[in-house]
Every structure is written in structure tokens, then in C-alpha cells.
Amino acid sequence: GAVVSQHPSRVICKSGTSVKIECRSLDFQATTMFWYRQFPKKSLMLMATSNEGSKATYEQGVEKDKFLINHASLTLSTLTVTSAHPEDSSFYICSAQLGSGRVVREQYFGPGTRLTVT
Amino acid sequence: AQSVTQPDIHITVSEGASLELRCNYSYGATPYLFWYVQSPGQGLQLLLKYFSGDTLVQGIKGFEAEFKRSQSSFNLRKPSVHWSDAAEYFCAVGLGGYQKVTFGTGTKLQVIP
Numbered sequence: 001g002a003v004v005s006q007h008p009s010r011v012i013c014k015s016g017t018s019v020k021i022e023c024r025s026l027d028f029q030a031t032t033m034f035w036y037r038q039f040p041k042k043s044l045m046l047m048a049t050s051n052e053g054s055k056a057t058y059e060q061g062v063e064k065d066k067f068l069i070n071h072a073s074l075t076l077s078t079l080t081v082t083s084a085h086p087e088d089s090s091f092y093i094c095s096a097q098l099g100s101g102r103v104v105r106e107q108y109f110g111p112g113t114r115l116t117v118t
Numbered sequence: 119a120q121s122v123t124q125p126d127i128h129i130t131v132s133e134g135a136s137l138e139l140r141c142n143y144s145y146g147a148t149p150y151l152f153w154y155v156q157s158p159g160q161g162l163q164l165l166l167k168y169f170s171g172d173t174l175v176q177g178i179k180g181f182e183a184e185f186k187r188s189q190s191s192f193n194l195r196k197p198s199v200h201w202s203d204a205a206e207y208f209c210a211v212g213l214g215g216y217q218k219v220t221f222g223t224g225t226k227l228q229v230i231p
Binding site for chain 2: 004006034042043044046049091093095106107108109110111112114
């Protein structure tokens, strides 16, 4: 159980275009999902916390107008990279958290999406 | 704010040897602690977690970790490493009563024959 999928696994896009990445919890409902960015040989950088039915909470330094997050249902969150530039190339990982409320629970991670902007 | 330190960036062990990956955290209260493993180009898989109770926790794939409050540590151990254990390992800490989790910088494990 607790499987999280991401689509696509790899995407190449041209500079200036927008790319949407989907994150789905397949066998559980996730009130909260998280979006991370991982640079080569670096740890995960939390970009934003996505809460179902409400606006996402962005970490300091993350442009909310560039990285649009929508969490329209309890099983789906999307990250749209708008007007992508080569520096947006990275590995994007989502996670979904079991349970709800203010109790910390483990996160279950998707397999990641490799974005390359040319 | 909480922080997590993994002092070893890269560790190499022989197959069959024992393994210990270090993790230290900084937080005023008892945190929630996790170890995750990431294979190349993949997402993260939860190995084990500590929320409360017994300070020695057992995880998947033969891993265990011990929470030591006096040392602010949560080191990951395995008595006999297999070649398939080669991966990147991340320690993470979550605050009680809050959902955000902070990850350490990771330790890359290499296993040699």
C-alpha cells in the first residue's frame, strides 16, 4: 500500500513553454502532498506544501507564479512549471502524507520526474 | 528551526560487512525521525521511522536505527551489507504537531565485492 505515482517520468521541453507534472496517491487519500526539487548530488529541497482544496504554501525563495500547484482532489496534485528556462531543469519529486491534521506522519514518495529544458 | 546533519557524504563498505550511517539532528524537543533510501533516478523509499517508544526501531531490508536523545542522533545500521544496498540514504526529521519534514544532505553508499 501507500503507492504514489508521478507522470511523466521524463520530459523535455523548449525554453518558454509550460510543463505539467502530476502526482497521484494510488491507494490512499492524501490531504497533504509535498513537492520537492533535487539538484544533482544534493538533498531534497522542499518547494511547497499542497493542501487539498486550498492554496499551496510555498517555501521562501520559491516563485509561486512560476511553479503553480493545484491539489484539486484527495488523490491528485499537479505542479506546472510555467515559462520554463534551462535553470529549471531538475529532478522533481512529490510525496503524499498519510493521515491529516497537524500530526506528523511519514511521507510516501513518487518516483520523480526528470525535467530538461532546452 | 530544526536541522539534520549527515556528516558522511560518501561511504564505501565491502559486501558482507556491517554498516552504520550517522545522523544528528538539532531540535529542542523529541522529533519524529525517518530514514529514506533513494536508488539512482528514483524516488525515496521509507526504511524506518521513530515516533516514540522503543528507541531501537526495525525497518525493511534488514535495517535498524537507534534513537539516542543524549547524543541527538539517529544512526542507521545493518549487520551485513548486500550489493543491492548501494544507494543514497537520507535522514529526515519532522516537528511534532507540524507536517513539514527536513532532510539531511544524504550519504551515498558504495558496496564493493
